[in-house]
Amino acid sequence: MQESTVDYLAHFRRYADAYERSLGDRVEADLIRSFFADDFLALSIAGGVSHGANDENFAKVLEEGYRFYKAIGTRGMKVEGVETRPIADMHDRVRVYYRAEYQKPDGAPASIDFDVTYLVQRTKEGAKIFAFIAGDEMALYRKHGLVDEDGKPARRG
Numbered sequence: 001m002q003e004s005t006v007d008y009l010a011h012f013r014r015y016a017d018a019y020e021r022s023l024g025d026r027v028e029a030d031l032i033r034s035f036f037a038d039d040f041l042a043l044s045i046a047g048g049v050s051h052g053a054n055d056e057n058f059a060k061v062l063e064e065g066y067r068f069y070k071a072i073g074t075r076g077m078k079v080e081g082v083e084t085r086p087i088a089d090m091h092d093r094v095r096v097y098y099r100a101e102y103q104k105p106d107g108a109p110a111s112i113d114f115d116v117t118y119l120v121q122r123t124k125e126g127a128k129i130f131a132f133i134a135g136d137e138m139a140l141y142r143k144h145g146l147v148d149e150d151g152k153p154a155r156r157g
Contacts (some may be wrong), residue, residue, distance in 0.1 A: 002062045006127045008120075011035075012096045016079045023074055027066045029059040037121060037128040045135045071153040072146040073103040073110075090122045102146055105154045110144045124143070 018031045024138055033054050042050045052058055082099040087093050095117045102110040119131040141147040 005103065006092070006120075008084050008092070008094050008096075008127070011127055012082060012094070013079045016077050020076050022062070022066050023070055023076070027063050029062045031120055032062055033058060035127075035129055037130040040129055041131040043131065043133045044132065045133070068153070072141060073105070073153075075101040075103055075109075077101070087119070092120050092122070092127075094118045094120050102144065104145055106145075110146070112140050112144060114140060 015035050015046050015060055015137045018028045022028050036054045038054050040052045077098055077100045080099050083095040085093045095115055100112045101114065104110050114135055117133040118129050120127045137150050138147060145154055
């Protein structure tokens with residue numbers, strides 16, 4: 001099995017930087033899409049598997065997602081570390097540890113640590129995410145008072 005030569009810490013820091021910039025006036029959909037393979041799987045511990053196509057519809061999904069993230073008070077996201085393990089030739093499992101910063105409805109800050117496991121293929125165009133496994137983000141948002149029981153952004157003062 002070939003060892004990875006990708007600097008995944010730098011790679012996912014670029015991804016997190018694009019995420020942060022997308023919390024501003026314009027979602028960097030094309031840049032975010034460049035991290036993904038043409039087709040990918042999204043798996044959630046909360047239940048559910050979905051297939052994604054890296055197309056214009058994905059760009060629209062990203063726009064909707066960032067509207068939600070802004071509405072719940074997301075202020076930033078940083079990569080705290082990565083763990084990488086080769087799983088097959090030219091394929092790696094990368095567990096990324098993030099810290100996200102929020103402003104709660106009452107104005108108080110909140111930090112949430114979480115991780116996402118990515119399955120990545122090394123291609124001549126660079127590392128491409130072909131699957132990711134995320135935890136139950138809605139449960140974390142509820143716990144910190146960012147969303148209500150229905151998953152809607154909590155009312156802001």
